[in-house]
Amino acid sequence: MGYAFEFERPAAGGTFSLNNWQMGFVREALREAGAAAGQGLEQVLRAPGLEPTGQTVDMAKFLSNDNWHVTSEEAAFIATRLRLAADESVIADLLSFFDDAPAEAGQWIADFADFNARSAAHEGYRVR
Numbered sequence: 001m002g003y004a005f006e007f008e009r010p011a012a013g014g015t016f017s018l019n020n021w022q023m024g025f026v027r028e029a030l031r032e033a034g035a036a037a038g039q040g041l042e043q044v045l046r047a048p049g050l051e052p053t054g055q056t057v058d059m060a061k062f063l064s065n066d067n068w069h070v071t072s073e074e075a076a077f078i079a080t081r082l083r084l085a086a087d088e089s090v091i092a093d094l095l096s097f098f099d100d101a102p103a104e105a106g107q108w109i110a111d112f113a114d115f116n117a118r119s120a121a122h123e124g125y126r127v128r
Contacts, residue, residue: 005017007123013118016112018108018112025105030059032044032094035056036061036078037057037059045090050088050090065127075117078112079116091106
């Protein structure tokens with residue numbers, strides 16, 4: 001099982017996928033970036049400027065592939081927050097806590113941020 005993400009309005013480059021293991025690292029990055037929250041878990045690093053806000057997306061959208069719709073506004077917020085967390089070294093600090101984090105994990109997160117940025121122009125995306 002894995003996760004497939006597709007633009008709400010089809011367009012070239014409108015798909016992205018991660019397996020369950022990869023998605024686990026992305027979810028942790030979403031949480032630390034304040035881009036997604038919920039499910040009883042909180043940020044560990046609590047980096048200033050990355051606190052959850054009213055725009056923070058419900059983590060439930062990333063815990064299953066049940067055709068959740070991530071809106072354009074949510075996707076833009078996710079992209080912004082993940083990029084800020086990467087720029088502030090929060091992602092690198094987070095990944096250093098995981099013994100099984102491969103070198104590619106940071107790239108998976110960056111690619112997910114890029115997909116979110118692109119999807120904002122296409123009415124967001126579906127989590128399948």
